[in-house]
Amino acid sequence: MNEQVARNVVLVRAIESADANHEVLSDDDRKYASRSAKELAAWQAADSKTAVTQHHFLQQRSEQIIKRLGERSPAFAAFAKRRLGLGAVWLALPFLAFVSGAVIDRIADPHRVDLLSAPFLLIIGWNLLVYLGMLVWALVPGKRHGWAGPNLLRRLSVGKAVVPRKLPAPMAKGLTAFMAEWAALSEPLTRARLSRTIHLAAACFALGAIASLYARGLLNQYVVGWESTFLDGRQVHTLLSWLFMPAMNAFPFLQGFSLAEIEQLRYGRTVTAASGARWVHLYGATLLLLVVLPRLVLAGLATLRARRLARRFPLDLDQPYYRKLADSIGAGTPALLRVLPYSYTLDEARDRGLWAIAASALGTQARVQLRPTAPYGIEPKEVLHDTALDEPGVTVTAVLFSLAATPEKENHGAFLDYLGKRVRRGVAVLVDESPLVERIGEQQGNAARVAERTALWRQFCSFHGTSATFVNLLQPDKYPIELGAGLTLPELR
Structure with a gap:
């Protein structure tokens, strides 16, 4: 896809x-x-x-x-x-970088080649520092995100995220949810494109500086020299020898230089045009080898990664919404709903209701894996020590509570938090109202008690980073099942 x-x-x-x-x-x-x-x-x-x-x-x-x-x-x-995001950035940034590189060294004397030119040394030094940072970042365990923050990535993915006017409320709400979800889903692709653009911009910046250096040399005779308050001729010779070593090794036709020549060029003494050209070639070749070519290689790798992600977009089709649609055409494997009851034992009627809800939410071929009930007050680690929480075949993992119970942070909350940290796709919360309704009856006066307990469970689940889905396992068709856009089953009321 x-x-x-x-x-x-x-x-x-x-x-x-x-x-x-x-x-x-x-x-x-x-x-x-x-x-x-x-x-x-x-x-x-x-x-x-x-x-x-x-x-x-x-x-x-x-x-x-x-x-x-x-x-x-x-x-x-x-x-x-319309195309989402800020597509013009991908072209504008390299172009602006080229122009900036072309004018950066005009701050100095346009008729002079400074052997200790701050702009050129900064370009080379900064890029070498970036390469080192990328190497260190790649070796740091657990680090998979770059320097770009979520706000920047969101802006690049969806632009200003403005919903058009004069839309029905459900459609406007859907577009808002779509842009938030798309920004998260397309983050790897946006990172790859941003990486490609940044590397291209860095290469274009150096190319602009090289082009400016040669273009001015066509119409002007350069004065070559250097000056420093703290460095003597020997130190400058050592610095330039290390700096130009890659270019002189890669291009044998480039002439080297001696300590005497460096001493002679101090304080901006003039040399012949041919000698000036030599230093232009050395700086141009050094920028080409240390900046332009590595950046183009990195941009090429980022481009390949972006194209691969664009051709095979990483959309998780095992989510309930997609599994239910796939079930309607007989495609894919049946969905599996894994249910972990907490301090709640299901009878045969409620077990059948659970299967009916799974079929309604995940497709008629959906299956239910009902795990043993977790006793009240027992540490989650002890109860779930033999449960593979990230089992590949599981479509949705749901915790089942009874509405008759009062949620407690140290028990129900601890169980939710433990699962939330270990189940990669997230945990759904099912709250069965049937025990409470069966106990107090469905008279009009008792509806307020059910609503009060429902609001308490909603607030409790929200505090623990999820949402509560209320069901009636004795009447599975009581509430329509609508699948939400998140990783959990949707709220039913």
């Missing part, structure tokens, strides 16, 4: 998830899009002589829904067609 297809798929998911009451996309719209996508995916697979895949289906379905929404809302159609 390439970047554009992934963008459309994520956009449709965000809108469908935000449109919980089906105000923007009716049931008929969604069913029609799925039927049409299934047929188009079958034709596409037949043309390529392959089996129908989840990628084909999602691509066709997202295109169908975006087309329909675009026909109803011109503002949405314009949003769907």
Whole structure:
């Protein structure tokens, strides 16, 4: 799945998830899009002589829904067609760097080649420092992020993130959620593109300085020399010998220099044009070897990485929303909902309700893996010591609580926190209201008690970095299941 297809798929998911009451996309719209996508995916697979895949289906379905929404809302159609992010930056930055490099050494005397030129020495020194920093950063364990902050990456990914006006509330909410999610999903691709651009800009900056040096030499005769308050001729000779060593080794035709020549050039004494050209060639070749070529190589590697990510965008299709759609066409493996009850034992009726909820949320072929109940007050590490929390085949890991229980930070919260730190895809929270409703009844006067306990669980789960999904395992169809855009199952009310 390439970047554009992934963008459309994520956009449709965000809108469908935000449109919980089906105000923007009716049931008929969604069913029609799925039927049409299934047929188009079958034709596409037949043309390529392959089996129908989840990628084909999602691509066709997202295109169908975006087309329909675009026909109803011109503002949405314009949003769907526009390119996100700040695309002009990728071209403008290298161009501005070239221009800056071309004018940087004009601060000094344009008729002079300073052997201790601060601009040229800073260009070389800075790039060598960057290479060293990249090497150290690559060797630091656990460090996988670059220098760019999340705000910069978000701006480069989605631009100003302004939602068009005159959109229905669910659609506006969906677009807002989409831009936040897309900024997170496209972060690796944006980092690769930013790395490519920065390396190209650094190479162009050095190329601008080289071009300026040679261009001025065509019309002016350079005066070559050096001056320093603290360095003598021997020290300058040593410095320049080390500086120009790579260029002299790579290009044998470049002439070396002696200590006597360096001494003679002190205080800006003039030399012949041929001698001036020698120093221009030495500086140009050094910039080429130490700055331009390494930066171009690094830019090339970043470009390959960006192209690979753009062609195969890293979208996790094992998430509940995608698994449910894949199940509708018989693609992929059945989803698996792993449930970890806490201080709550399910009877046969509630076990059947759990399977019904899994089928509604994850597809009719979804399976349930019900783990043993975690006793109240026991340390999570002791209870879960034999549970592989990052088991590859698990689609969603959910903790099951009873609404009849009062949430406690040191027990329920500790259990949630332990799982949250160890389950890579995040933990869903299911709160079953049936024990409380069964105990107090469904009279109108008791509804306030249920609502009060529900609000308490919502606040509690929010404090622990997740959201509560309320279900009734004795009446699994009581609440409609709508899959959200996050890693957890959605809230049902």
